[in-house]
Each structure stands twice: as C-alpha cells, then as structure tokens.
Amino acid sequence: MPPLPTLVGRRARAMTLGALALAAGFLPIQSFSAGAAGQPGEAGAPYRNMPSIAPIGVRVDHYLPIPKAEAAPSIDPSKGYRTERLGRGLYMITDNGYQSMFLVYERGVVVIDAPPSYSAHIRQAIAEVTDKPITHVIYSHAHSDHIGGVTDLGGHPVIIAQAETLRLLASAKDPRRPLPSVTFKRRYRLTVGSQILELSYHNSAHEPGNIMIYAPRQKVLMLVDIVFPGWMPWRRFALAKNIPSYFQEVADIDKLPFEKFVGGHVNRWGTHEDVRAQLDFMNDVKAAAASALKSTVPGEEMNSEDKSNAWAVADNYIDRVVIKCVNAVTPKWQGRLAGYDTFIWDQCYAMEQSLRVD
Numbered sequence: 001m002p003p004l005p006t007l008v009g010r011r012a013r014a015m016t017l018g019a020l021a022l023a024a025g026f027l028p029i030q031s032f033s034a035g036a037a038g039q040p041g042e043a044g045a046p047y048r049n050m051p052s053i054a055p056i057g058v059r060v061d062h063y064l065p066i067p068k069a070e071a072a073p074s075i076d077p078s079k080g081y082r083t084e085r086l087g088r089g090l091y092m093i094t095d096n097g098y099q100s101m102f103l104v105y106e107r108g109v110v111v112i113d114a115p116p117s118y119s120a121h122i123r124q125a126i127a128e129v130t131d132k133p134i135t136h137v138i139y140s141h142a143h144s145d146h147i148g149g150v151t152d153l154g155g156h157p158v159i160i161a162q163a164e165t166l167r168l169l170a171s172a173k174d175p176r177r178p179l180p181s182v183t184f185k186r187r188y189r190l191t192v193g194s195q196i197l198e199l200s201y202h203n204s205a206h207e208p209g210n211i212m213i214y215a216p217r218q219k220v221l222m223l224v225d226i227v228f229p230g231w232m233p234w235r236r237f238a239l240a241k242n243i244p245s246y247f248q249e250v251a252d253i254d255k256l257p258f259e260k261f262v263g264g265h266v267n268r269w270g271t272h273e274d275v276r277a278q279l280d281f282m283n284d285v286k287a288a289a290a291s292a293l294k295s296t297v298p299g300e301e302m303n304s305e306d307k308s309n310a311w312a313v314a315d316n317y318i319d320r321v322v323i324k325c326v327n328a329v330t331p332k333w334q335g336r337l338a339g340y341d342t343f344i345w346d347q348c349y350a351m352e353q354s355l356r357v358d
Helices: 017-021 119-127 163-172 235-239 243-253 272-295 310-333 340-357
Strands: 082-087 090-094 099-104 109-112 134-138 158-162 182-184 187-192 195-200 212-215 220-222 260-262
Touching: 082 260, 090 119, 099 119, 099 195, 109 119, 109 195, 134 187, 158 163, 163 182, 182 187, 235 243, 235 340, 243 272, 243 340, 260 272, 272 310, 272 340, 310 340
Parallel strands: 109 134, 134 158, 158 182, 220 260
Antiparallel strands: 082 090, 090 099, 099 109, 187 195, 195 212, 212 220
8 A cells, every 4th residue: 555645734643544535525435445455435545646735624733834924913812803994984894814894974884794703892893983873784795604793783773785685684584684674786875974885796606695895985895705815715716606707706806996805804905916816826726627627537546346336436536636636736826825725625626516517
C-alpha cells in the first residue's frame, strides 16, 4: 500500500486511510478504492496525485496562515463589534465575520441587516453616533444568519425587502424574521431626509430576493454573500442557488460605480480590485474543472468488480475530476486568498456539478 500523501499547509492529525475516506458531504467512502484484502466499503489506497490540501472531512491541526493583508482589525471584547464610517452618515458594523450597515438621516436611522452574532449590540453601536431612533430596516435577503437578529432592534420600524424575500419568509414562519411591510420587484428608492438608498434586484444567484443596496452619495454598494474581499468565498460559491448567475453577478458588480463594497462577511469592505480578483479565481476554477471533465476517463483506479455499479463509476470519476481541479488552481491562489484551504474542494465539486448539469 503506498504511503499517505503529505498534507502541506494543513497538518493532519492522526491521518489514516479511514480518516481520509470519511470525507463528509462530497468524498464518500468509495473515494479510496479498497485493496485486495480490504472489505467492501472500507477505505483503500488514496487516488493518484492527491492534492497537498486535505480533502473535506479531514481534521487538521493547523490551517494555512492568513495573509498579512487580511489580518483583521481588533474587536474590543467588551463590545463584540467595531464600527467604521463609510461616508456621510453611513456606517458599517462588523464582528470580523459578519457585516451590516446603518444610515443616519435628519430624523432617524435606517438599518441594513441584523446578523444575530452581534444584533444585540447594534443599538449600542448606533448610540455611539446618534440618539435618533431606528425608523427603517432593509433586508438584504431572507437568510437568518443576516437578518435573524432584527427583533433585537426593538420598536416598530418599517421593514423593506424584495418580493421574493417576503415569499420565503412567509413560508419560513420564523418569529425572529418579521415579515417586511414594504416590498418591491425590481427597484425601490428610499429617500429619507437628505439621504438616499437605491435598492435593486437583478437575479437569484445566491438566493431569490438577494438585493443590491447602493448609497449613491457615499458611493457604497452592499450585496451580501456574493463577493468576499480578499478571502476564499464561502463553500460551494456561497451556497449559490444558481452558479452561472452567480458568475454573471460578480462580473456585473465590477461595472457599477461604487468606491467601497460591503459583502456581508469577512473583516473589511472591498474594492473593484477585490471583485476582479474573486472573478479571476472563479474563472480559473471553472477552466480547471472543464479541463478535468474532458481529460478524465471514467472507471480508472477502480476495482473491476465495481464497474457494473453506475453510482460507483460516477463517484470515482467525479472525485478524480475534482482532484485535478484542486491541483490546477492551488499553485496560483493558495497564497492569495485568505482561508483558501478551507473551501477549495467545495468550489471544485460545485463547479464540476454546475458544468455537467446547468
């Protein structure tokens, strides 16, 4: 039996063939063919040319270091958040994992999203800037990790969302996410005092109802769960409902006249350069997966007795396609995107699936 591959950058603890094989979600047990003495379904030798980055489901002692450029500004532990001014009356709140915004105008405050990870502190963050009340809340989309803390804001603000978000929330029946009282289909302009927010809905890339929020005077664009400045996108292209649309939306963002981009995650706002870097990475993953799909022969590295099992042949083929994808993309991007090793396998699996069926 050949030796296990060295896991460069992610040092695996107690790496065994069994641990490698039990890669939850995308690497099923059959991923490593059983040796002659092995029992059916048990882990066997690893595939040829296994990437140096550990596959999904493998525990590691230490992840790749975060590039210095992406080192997070400190969070006061007694507060649990930090606030950053983005422009006249517009502020970002973050705990270095999630991001939301609030806009101060003459008579009140508009809050955009309320992540439950720090929603209990949003009123405190606003009070550091103004004593005006919260009059409006805007939902970026329906996901609870971004709006599930809205009831912590208190009062009875006007809640604005896209029509698809209303539909999804009505189905969810979640008391933590009150239904919006104002909805729109394509565009909505919120003018409060001398402040303006332009809301628009373009496609269902991440989720139906996921909107762009643009502050034209501050030149700040917020679009959640699409671009992750400086970081590897969340797994499976941020759980995109429609991967081709996701690619198109990232390309479309770069054409817009913003100066600061708030993506709802990570520890900083982004720029056009960040959008272009993520699109370059995504296109590299797409090209690598497309090449691997064409060059990989079904049924190789399989026990001949398993070749009558159509699911096993597909599993074996897909795994080897993804291995080629990870190997092709890693040299260029491993040191450029923070958290690269966490989700590169996920991205390649999602990409080969999309190329085959979308």
